[in-house]
Amino acid sequence: MSTKVFIGNRFFDTGKTHIVGILNVTPDSFSDGGKNDSVDKALYSVQEMISRGAAMIDVGGESTRPGFTPVDPVLEMERTVPVIEKIKKRFDITVSIDTTKGSVAQCAIEAGADMINDVSGLMEDEGMAKLAAESGAALCIMHNSNYFDKGTGSVEQEPITACGNGIRPDHVRYKPWFIEEIGECLKRAFDAGVSKDRIILDPGIGFKGSYERDMEVLSKDRFGLPEGYPVLLGVSRKSVIGKTLDLDVGERGPGTMALTALAVMRRISFVRVHDVKENVQVVKMLEALRRYER
Numbered sequence: 001m002s003t004k005v006f007i008g009n010r011f012f013d014t015g016k017t018h019i020v021g022i023l024n025v026t027p028d029s030f031s032d033g034g035k036n037d038s039v040d041k042a043l044y045s046v047q048e049m050i051s052r053g054a055a056m057i058d059v060g061g062e063s064t065r066p067g068f069t070p071v072d073p074v075l076e077m078e079r080t081v082p083v084i085e086k087i088k089k090r091f092d093i094t095v096s097i098d099t100t101k102g103s104v105a106q107c108a109i110e111a112g113a114d115m116i117n118d119v120s121g122l123m124e125d126e127g128m129a130k131l132a133a134e135s136g137a138a139l140c141i142m143h144n145s146n147y148f149d150k151g152t153g154s155v156e157q158e159p160i161t162a163c164g165n166g167i168r169p170d171h172v173r174y175k176p177w178f179i180e181e182i183g184e185c186l187k188r189a190f191d192a193g194v195s196k197d198r199i200i201l202d203p204g205i206g207f208k209g210s211y212e213r214d215m216e217v218l219s220k221d222r223f224g225l226p227e228g229y230p231v232l233l234g235v236s237r238k239s240v241i242g243k244t245l246d247l248d249v250g251e252r253g254p255g256t257m258a259l260t261a262l263a264v265m266r267r268i269s270f271v272r273v274h275d276v277k278e279n280v281q282v283v284k285m286l287e288a289l290r291r292y293e294r
Contacts (some may be wrong), residue, residue: 005197005230005269007138008094008114012055014230014269017260017283020056020096021049021276022236025079026063026071042083043090050093053280056115058272059084059108060098064119064207076104081111088112096140100124102131109135115200116140117232119207121185123147129192139194140232141185142202143225145209148181178217178224186226200270201225205235214240218259221266230269235259237274257282 004011012018025042046057061079062071071079080097087095088111096115097108102125105116109131115138122129122141132139182201189199203223208214217223218240225231235241241255242248253275260279263271264286273279 003230005138005200007056010094010114012230012269015267016287017264017268018055018270019053019260019276019280019283020058020232020270020272021046021054022272022274023049023057023059023083024063025059025061025083039082039086043086046087046091046093049276050091052277053284054093054276056094056096056270057087058096058098058117059087059113060117061104062099073101073103076101077107080104081107084108084111084113096138100128102127105131105137106135109137114138117202118142119202119204120144120147121182121204122188123185129188129194132189132198133193133195136198138198138200139189140200140202141182141189142207142234143178143182143185143204144207145181145204145213146207148184179226182225196228199229200232201229202232202234205233205240206238211240211243214238215244218262222268232270232272233259233263233268234272236272253278261286 003014005014023042023045025037027037049057059080061076076099080099084095084097087093094114095112096117097105097113098117098119099105099108100118100120105128116128116132117140118124118128119142121144123144186199203217203225205214205217208217222231223233236256237249237252241252241259245252245255247255256273256275257278260271260273260282264283271279
């Protein structure tokens with residue numbers, strides 16, 4: 001059944017798939033670092049994404065690629081806040097701030113950001129959930145294995161089994177660890193007073209610790225996330241595509257579009273991508289076909 005989620009001044013129909021355009025204002029992002037190293041360049045990218053059908057812009061000032069160097073909050077604000085201010089003045093578009101730091105999120109919201117996209121799942125900054133509750137901003141909570149895996153050996157293991165012409169290595173079973181951990185993230189939000197109808201969940205592809213875990217998550221309906229929440233998939237150009245297809249970052253567009261198609265078929269509400277035009281076309285084509293389903 002189709003429902004709606006309120007983000008900023010807009011209601012989004014969660015029964016449809018909306019494309020979120022990635023705007024990295026960083027010098028070291030794994031895919032597009034340095035592309036938007038000035039406000040003018042960033043605004044040009046935003047204008048281009050909007051014209052190609054983006055429903056939201058996700059602004060990030062700190063790379064979260066493997067082995068990234070953490071950024072001082074002041075520098076992260078200097079990168080993101082002026083851009084958000086200009087976007088909101090110039091364009092009628094919903095804006096998300098991609099950060100794990102409450103101080104950065106606070107300034108971004110004051111600049112006009114409508115949603116907090118926290119890739120730590122509220123585990124990095126204890127004040128983030130309270131900020132989301134008090135500001136009324138929508139909140140995207142991503143599951144991030146880096147904040148849970150402690151090497152306790154408590155998760156189940158599957159044995160090696162044949163898979164086609166090869167062998168599938170041991171890998172961690174999905175549900176025993178994932179459901180409990182995303183529940184802890186949600187508890188932090190609810191304890192702080194965040195309204196359920198403001199929450200979006202992200203399965204955290206690329207933050208699972210292994211290729212096998214990422215593939216296990218992608219194989220599940222709704223990526224294994226609990227019912228009752230819109231889902232955002234962020235898998236654009238990520239290593240799970242590169243390892244599957246043996247491709248470098250710049251060649252992973254078709255793999256990204258394949259996963260966008262999967263998201264549409266599973267009625268995932270949001271897909272976060274670099275290549276807006278191509279992924280919007282995937283969504284439009286599949287949703288047009290859906291109208292003829294019997």
